Amino acid sequence: xxxxxxxxxxxxxxxxxxSPGGEAHLKRFGPGSSDEDFEGYLFMRxxxxxxxxxxxxxxxxCGKWFxxxxxxxTLEVFGTYGAQTPxxxxxxxxxxxxxxxxxSLT
Amino acid sequence: xxxSRDHLAQARKARQEMQELRFASGRFCxxxxxxxxxxxxxxxxxxxxxxxxSFAMRHYxxxxxxxxxxxxxxGWERAWRNPTPKAQxxxxxxxxxxxxxxxAYYLGKNFGITNLAVIEKGWLGGGNTGRNTTIIxxxxxxxxxxxxxxxxxxxxxxxxxxxxxxxxxxxxxxIMLAQTEHEKRGYLRTAHANSLQGVETRFITPRxxxxxCPIIHLEGPRYPVLGGxxxxxxxxxxxxxVAWGYARACSAMGMDIxxxxxxxAIHRENGAVSAIExxxxxxxxxxxxxxxxxxxxxxxxxAGFRLPIESxxxxxxxxxxxxxxxxxxxxxxTVHGYMSQSDKGEMVIGGGADGYNNYTQRGSFQHIEETxxxxxxxxxxxxxxxxxxxxxxxxxxxxxxxxxxxxxxxENCFINCGWGTGGFKAIPGSGWAMAELMAKGHSPLADxxxxxxxxxxxxxxxxxxxxxxx
Numbered sequence: 001x002x003x004x005x006x007x008x009x010x011x012x013x014x015x016x017x018x019s020p021g022g023e024a025h026l027k028r029f030g031p032g033s034s035d036e037d038f039e040g041y042l043f044m045r046x047x048x049x050x051x052x053x054x055x056x057x058x059x060x061x062c063g064k065w066f067x068x069x070x071x072x073x074t075l076e077v078f079g080t081y082g083a084q085t086p087x088x089x090x091x092x093x094x095x096x097x098x099x100x101x102x103x104s105l106t
Numbered sequence: 107x108x109x110s111r112d113h114l115a116q117a118r119k120a121r122q123e124m125q126e127l128r129f130a131s132g133r134f135c136x137x138x139x140x141x142x143x144x145x146x147x148x149x150x151x152x153x154x155x156x157x158x159x160s161f162a163m164r165h166y167x168x169x170x171x172x173x174x175x176x177x178x179x180x181g182w183e184r185a186w187r188n189p190t191p192k193a194q195x196x197x198x199x200x201x202x203x204x205x206x207x208x209x210a211y212y213l214g215k216n217f218g219i220t221n222l223a224v225i226e227k228g229w230l231g232g233g234n235t236g237r238n239t240t241i242i243x244x245x246x247x248x249x250x251x252x253x254x255x256x257x258x259x260x261x262x263x264x265x266x267x268x269x270x271x272x273x274x275x276x277x278x279x280x281i282m283l284a285q286t287e288h289e290k291r292g293y294l295r296t297a298h299a300n301s302l303q304g305v306e307t308r309f310i311t312p313r314x315x316x317x318x319c320p321i322i323h324l325e326g327p328r329y330p331v332l333g334g335x336x337x338x339x340x341x342x343x344x345x346x347x348v349a350w351g352y353a354r355a356c357s358a359m360g361m362d363i364x365x366x367x368x369x370x371a372i373h374r375e376n377g378a379v380s381a382i383e384x385x386x387x388x389x390x391x392x393x394x395x396x397x398x399x400x401x402x403x404x405x406x407x408x409a410g411f412r413l414p415i416e417s418x419x420x421x422x423x424x425x426x427x428x429x430x431x432x433x434x435x436x437x438x439x440t441v442h443g444y445m446s447q448s449d450k451g452e453m454v455i456g457g458g459a460d461g462y463n464n465y466t467q468r469g470s471f472q473h474i475e476e477t478x479x480x481x482x483x484x485x486x487x488x489x490x491x492x493x494x495x496x497x498x499x500x501x502x503x504x505x506x507x508x509x510x511x512x513x514x515x516x517e518n519c520f521i522n523c524g525w526g527t528g529g530f531k532a533i534p535g536s537g538w539a540m541a542e543l544m545a546k547g548h549s550p551l552a553d554x555x556x557x558x559x560x561x562x563x564x565x566x567x568x569x570x571x572x573x574x575x576x
Contacts (some may be wrong), residue, residue: 001470001472002470015462016472019461022416023416023463035561036561039414039560039561040412042505042560043414043505045403045413046403046412047413047415047416047463049403049404049417052463054462072464072465074466075464075466
């Protein structure tokens, strides 16, 4: 069972306590943007096989949204961090690279 | 040791005698025992002609079984060849699942393209084709969906004869239960849409539901059965046999099915695919079809474009085998569960997909619990059954829960994906449409399922109509 630690309340919660919210760090495009950018924001997803940054909500706990770095091929969790983070923090990237030396943020 | 040698010698002798008998009596003509498979001879532009190289394929029939029985069943041959890849093909299909093999088959049968390879990372039919709950139906709300799924269902009806391979199509009927007032109105609407589309479905009363499926409990405290959408021509088929039948027919047409061969890169020249790099070397192609379900984003990334797809795990399970108790398929979409009984007697159960990206082919435990909990309320008699086995597959979900059969930003590269939780029923129709698209550049069945619909806002929004279960 997937276990994630909520960065806000510190609880190690299993997936029944959480709601998945899809890919993280999407760049938002609204009125005035090109069709391609808007389509990319709404529908196109990286859907990586490997390291994936994603949104979760601690629904049956503190209720806060947070972000997680997780491998979709092994379900290994590298770390969780606050939702108000525009890009993956350095310490998370360091944690991933410690385990996956070949990996880099594209 | 000597015993087994004696046994083999006996078998050989029996086979020889049988052959002599055949020639002496003239009762078995060579056509019955070993015909050339009639590809592209009945339909398509190459009507009446053999297309390219074709290989002798043993015709399966009652005569073949009798003949082999006399020879202790020692004479059966491999159903498909296991070739090494050539340097260049007219077309390559990545993915030897049902959809990939069906695409190859209809490219050969309808368009005479047989210089073709199907590349498979694992073994053929080992992905979602071998992991689904084998339900076949076509009672969709939107016109483009109804058209392609109904084409598919109608092809399933004659697929065993078409492929000379028993796919065990069983049109036992499918009921989709209405368990809320909202769902009831939704299915009434679908039934009306289906009658306009020429798809035979009917909204039935709770009493009719009970007559068709006596083990059902109609008066659930929370979700009583208020009726159902009944498609009598829906049913199930043997999922492995569908892949095997297509593979055998493709191989007999001279196509190469290359298993245990992973694609590692896609080479492009001037915006078009020129070759693919695989674990068995570089293979050139004039056209490329990507038909890899859960790994679509992964392979599309190699070709240099993105897809509106997320891959998630969907699970199914079967109970221990019991005596026949249910001869229809029942789907309960409000409570996320569906069930049918296999020919072996196992209750085949499916439910909802996980909500997070996953490539591991196993799902979360709580989804099994939720599915079974819902079905125990609907079918109280299954509460004491033991679960025999459980498995997961990776399904490719699009934004509007409808598939993509489309050209791509890369010229001569085509993609067929996004079947999500409902791919098995679509195999023949999907292959038919994808083959037409690859051969002619467009297909009336596939036109609405283009990649550009997301940019243009022309969704085929079955997620509203189909709920979760497919």
